[in-house]
Amino acid sequence: AKARHFKWEVGNMFWSPDCEEKVLIGINGQFPGPTIRAKAGDTIVVELKNGLHTEGVVIHWHGIRQIGTPWADGTAAISQCAIQPEETFTYRFVVDKPGTYFYHGHYGMQRAAGLYGSLIVDVADGEEEPFKYDGEINLLLSDWYHESIYNQMVGLSSSPMRWIGEPQSLLINGRGQFNCSLAAAHTPGTKQCTAGGNKHCAPVILPVQPNKTYRLRISSTTSLASLNLAIGNHKLTVVEADGNYVEPFVVDDMDIYSGDSYSVLLTTDQDPSSNYWISVGVRGRNPKTAPALALLNYRYNRGFNLPAVAPPVTPLWNDTAHSKNFTYRILARAGTPPPPATSDRRIELLNTQNKMDGHVKWSINNVSLVLPATPYLGSLKMGLKTALTAARPADTFGRAYDVTRPPTNPNTTTGDNVYVLRHNTTVDVVLQNANALAHNVSEVHPWHLHGHDFWVLGYGEGAYKGDAADAARLNLVNPPLRNTAVIFPYGWTALRFVADNPGVWAFHCHIEPHLHMGMGVIFAEAIDRVGKVPREAVSCGATATALMNGDHL
Numbered sequence: 001a002k003a004r005h006f007k008w009e010v011g012n013m014f015w016s017p018d019c020e021e022k023v024l025i026g027i028n029g030q031f032p033g034p035t036i037r038a039k040a041g042d043t044i045v046v047e048l049k050n051g052l053h054t055e056g057v058v059i060h061w062h063g064i065r066q067i068g069t070p071w072a073d074g075t076a077a078i079s080q081c082a083i084q085p086e087e088t089f090t091y092r093f094v095v096d097k098p099g100t101y102f103y104h105g106h107y108g109m110q111r112a113a114g115l116y117g118s119l120i121v122d123v124a125d126g127e128e129e130p131f132k133y134d135g136e137i138n139l140l141l142s143d144w145y146h147e148s149i150y151n152q153m154v155g156l157s158s159s160p161m162r163w164i165g166e167p168q169s170l171l172i173n174g175r176g177q178f179n180c181s182l183a184a185a186h187t188p189g190t191k192q193c194t195a196g197g198n199k200h201c202a203p204v205i206l207p208v209q210p211n212k213t214y215r216l217r218i219s220s221t222t223s224l225a226s227l228n229l230a231i232g233n234h235k236l237t238v239v240e241a242d243g244n245y246v247e248p249f250v251v252d253d254m255d256i257y258s259g260d261s262y263s264v265l266l267t268t269d270q271d272p273s274s275n276y277w278i279s280v281g282v283r284g285r286n287p288k289t290a291p292a293l294a295l296l297n298y299r300y301n302r303g304f305n306l307p308a309v310a311p312p313v314t315p316l317w318n319d320t321a322h323s324k325n326f327t328y329r330i331l332a333r334a335g336t337p338p339p340p341a342t343s344d345r346r347i348e349l350l351n352t353q354n355k356m357d358g359h360v361k362w363s364i365n366n367v368s369l370v371l372p373a374t375p376y377l378g379s380l381k382m383g384l385k386t387a388l389t390a391a392r393p394a395d396t397f398g399r400a401y402d403v404t405r406p407p408t409n410p411n412t413t414t415g416d417n418v419y420v421l422r423h424n425t426t427v428d429v430v431l432q433n434a435n436a437l438a439h440n441v442s443e444v445h446p447w448h449l450h451g452h453d454f455w456v457l458g459y460g461e462g463a464y465k466g467d468a469a470d471a472a473r474l475n476l477v478n479p480p481l482r483n484t485a486v487i488f489p490y491g492w493t494a495l496r497f498v499a500d501n502p503g504v505w506a507f508h509c510h511i512e513p514h515l516h517m518g519m520g521v522i523f524a525e526a527i528d529r530v531g532k533v534p535r536e537a538v539s540c541g542a543t544a545t546a547l548m549n550g551d552h553l
């Protein structure tokens, strides 16, 4: 294992991801940010300089558990103080497990401003992946809005709320099409996009050799959109999800929610005289965004040789049965550690869209998450009295709540939503979906846990009752290990994890506007066992004051 050093500077820059020039947040003048490639067991060292003019920044290493380094998790107000303009913070952490990961901003809505990139961990020297392939292709998926994140945040926080709406384009490796289609010949009413030369928005062309097997690494850092990916004529064999091997299964198309990552194997066994479409479309919300297209370029065809046939059609956005069919097929590969047979605590989290003084919020057991001025990791480690508000949030919600209807009295409060977890306890979380404020609306929410993988024990329809029928829906034999799991409309999802990583960890809906509107909780885990927090992580707010007054970390 070795240490891999990176010197990065985050900055605003003009960029045209879909050929419309906007300002986004890039790294070292690149968008998306540089890809980190490492081997399992390596230490990653990123010296991150904040080159933004007037705001803080942090970077979260999505899927990396940060075992023993909770201060490097990159969550503003949770694990560290935001890095101020011109300041440098050094992230130092071990990538312990091979897999497909990514990194992104975790302060306000900076992820949606383009602050993201890929993080790929290969097996350690001398180890082998449990499947074979000849080459690799990386697909980092995102969605893109033409309105700045500042407009978006003000709109979401206003009364009445101004919703951000659907994205203007979907991006593949930071490139998308707006107001034109690569497949205009098959898409009535659209203009043909051109080859693009070296423009930021030049279409993605992925060269492959015939009769080989490729590992496609696919991850989604979308702000809002749930995606579906398909490749014309080709089947996909799913082998990895969120840095964990899954029992291989074959699909024609796959759903990818924000926060998910996958590896799929693709064999280039089709007619080599043609190129093939890679199509990424919207699921789960009535789409207003055109699919993003890229080209699988069989050598030695010209790269910009458009397929004669239409791109694969994205399944209907509200075909939830299709989504469930895909998700339920994801099971742990043989050899994955099974979950403990029982748990020590069950936390049931009812997700509701809600109102507060005319503002629209998302709340969890009727409390909407608000982050504090002083990050939790420092304030809890230093034992500051002001770290937590008086009441701990509830472990359950009223069984009488009707999840099939809008809230009868939409009236939420805000709170810190900090759940205190005891070291090495096994925790079950049941995420309960419900009807939103409007009638007959219940949305998909991908929940992401920091600091851990969890086993996805099962899914159910309607209200979770915790009875024998619900228990029978749980898989304790080969549930997949993941860090992101979806709750389907009007349904529930049950997770299990072991609280074996002291730190303060966010657990939240990965939809950027929903987190902004309060859709998350915090797990404060075995704080007394957290190691020495670096000063740079706590040099703000009440922890800075305490340090000046001679308190110790």
Ligand SMILES: O=C1O[C@H]([C@@H](O)CO)C(O)=C1O
Binding pocket: 163, 353, 436, 437, 443, 514, 517
């Ligand atoms: O949080 C949300 O708000 C809007 C809508 O419910 C109100 O405009 C929407 O689609 C969300 O996901």
